Amino acid sequence: MKKKFIAGALTVTLSAATFIGSLGVGHAQVVDKNYIVVFKSDTNLPSNYLQIVKNSGGKVTKALPKLGAVEVNSENPNFLAEIQKSTAVINAGVENTIFPEAPVDREVLQEDFTATPANDLYNQYQWDIKQVTNKGASWNMKGGTGKSTNGKDIIVAVVDTGIDYTHPDIKKNYAYGKSFVPGITSAMDEDGHGTHVAGSIAGNGRVLGIGPELKVAAYRVFGPTGEANTSDIANALMTAADDNVDVVNMSLGGYDWFQNPEYATKDVVADVRLFNRAIQYAIKNGVTVVGSAGNAGVDISSPGKLSGDDNGATHRSPSSQTMIRVSAGGQEKNLTYYSNYGVGKIDVIAPGGDYGTAWLATGNPALRDRNKLCLSTVPGGYAFYAGTSMAAPKTAGLAGVIIAKYGKDVLTPSQVKHIIQSSADDWFKPGYDGESGFGSINAESALK
Template sequence: MKKRKKGMAIAASSILALSLSSFNLHTSATSPSKSYLIAYNLSSLPKTYQTDIKNAGGLVLNAIPEIGGLEVRSSNPNFLNNLKSNSSIIAANVEMHYKLDDEQPAAADGKSVTLDPDQDGTYWNSQWDIRHLTNEGKSFKIESGGTEANGKVTHKAVVGVIDTGIDSNHPDLKANYVGGQSFVPAGGYSGNDKTETGNPKDVLDREGHGTHVAGSIAGNGKIKGVGPDLGIMAYRIFDSSGSAPTTPIVKAMIQAAKDKVDVVNMSIGGYDNLKYEYNGTNYSDIADVLLWKRAVKYAVNNNVTIVASAGNESLNYADKKSLTDYLNANYGDTNLVFKGVTIETPGGVPGVITVSSSNKWSKDQLAFYSNYGNSFITVAAPGGDNGPKYASTGNLDDRDFTYRALSTWPTYLEPYFTTIDPEHPGYAYLHGTSMASPKVAGIAGVIKAAHPDLKPAQVEALIEKTSLDYGKPGHDQYYGAGEANAFTALTGK
């Protein structure tokens, strides 16, 4: 949800768009045992990889043969130096750990939203974002992502959701849920979470984020997604603490490709710095970035369209110095200094459709929290914000939560502070680039349903070509090619 230690304005407004901080566990660098990422110089593993790691003083935890990667544990302080003599290893670094900061809302956020359903029992009139994207639902008649007959849905395309899991029994999602997998080990990533058994079928959403994302893609009930008949698959990478290292994320991408999903949504993002100093020792995230790139390439080569959120730090990604300055200001200290080029993963990886967040009330201004940047943003999509009055004053009391995005929320979780009917939980307003990205993933899904032979690059090109030209004429740093739209993508106009 929120990137940890982000700017005060964003933290105070409780942006719920999953941002992952790569730096929360750097301070554990002095612990006796560390996890590392290893990338071999080919996108495959040699037969000797177990011996290579053992001789260097490490133990292989996970092998990722599809992209030539390893996750390794070692307590040997010379482990990285011991690998330098191995010419088949191209990169190695301390594994980046990502953190989901499920921060509680500030006191001013504690006002719940009261919303009566429409006369037909739905919340369609409150879904300003989906109504806009689908031209008041007209795109559903062109392509909904599948066909319905005798109460059953035949899915013509499937979207994988790499996230916190999905409430697969939610009444608006269960008809479109087609399976999934958890990558969380027994005990969770801390090893101490007794609720985590390592069951690969456990995709229970413990945070709510993945369920909200899934509803924007394929909700079909009181709320509607972009493709109400699209299939959805859950790939759970976060445990109940909200943390995850790099390995399960890239493994989930590879598994989604093997499952032959058509689209993957990753409402996640973090920053890798290619050169930083910790306690006088130089480190880099080169192995992390390399394995991210290989995982994206693997998925795209297997005909999977990858969509990711741009992030919520209001940063200009094209200004590389400002990114590194941001890391030092928010995560650095006297012992940790970032010096190199900063790369946002996965949004900054080639082959990814990267989505900024637009809003309900402006065709010129992005949502206040959204990252942006030339050659970074592909398109924008409605992620919502606090409305025009708040944008003008910055006063927390001026926020209007109905300008956020309404979608599904796990029925078994405590109501979120923007839950619209606490007595009948299951729906909530959230905002952030995490709410923008699944709209584009849903558009990609209905495009694949209508045109199954299109390759990822062709899907991306069609989304860009048919986007609404908001902001400055032509391609710009805020909207990219424009605001993506399902109706125009399906009609070609």
């Protein structure tokens, strides 16, 4: 039943050069004639980079000098072979497409803004926020609401579909927005995903986030078509770091299939390297980076097995060891049926929601408990979602309140990560395990 449900209801996020037989999905569309070229230096571009690209039959369409990479468009079918002859180039390949980590389940709550008793939906439905904050106990602790002890706003960047900054539960904590979607300047959310994420971090109204006085900033990378190029996400990460945000939440991802017969392995590595450089750039500039583990319900620690019947190795992307990677738990303190897992790939677990283990075990629709999903804000109202996309922002919110306790620009990302891991509640096997990492995030313990 589980496999049938996942095959029917799960939207798996895929990179452009991806095929994963074990996940029951096919080829995603390739971005025709768009390439990523990564140069050897990760801090600058060669002085003659434009000429190198031109000599190979390409034209630079986006330069990321602080990451040592460019996006290129080319009509030359031999572009990759030509560009890789340059001694200044470390990797080049077809540019991938990344998608938001779509919720595996969603139900709209039939509520509007006309009835506005403070925190009523939090009190009734938000078991997930209560689980992390110990029913709001952490809000009474130093930094617990997200208000910094040195008076500077703590900003969590939401790299996502944008944010509905007019939502009454968010607008007080909305810092600003930027769009990295080609041809679109507005950071307004047209999907709902980014607004749901933002409400989990800093909602303050009928619903509450982990830090009701944190600030959220929209770094919109997904347009109406629901996809983004890796270079646009890398640009958003780089810009967020330059803007001195404190935390980045990325509820997004894909899978890179090495030894895909359509591409040489070296042609896939460029995209992975750029993503990792962008993450490293943010972390080196003091940003704590949080990412979702993915919703395929598979062990991502075994790249060979993840490819199923296909040859080669499939890797979850982004998968940098320096970011905080989050799996999804349910109200019953279980690993949700859809959450990816894997030793060495998961740092902590946080509430992502499901319909309850009784429904999963029996398949009886009468046992589907909507209230065990995660409620948050969406444009025009509120909705229940389930997914690792819902788990990551709770961890990003926790990172924000930890930073607030000590003051902006005091802790390093590695210190924030250590506090989150060492204060987590141990679940499942004693000590570290591949399902919950170091355990379930706990804001009260983290702020002691």
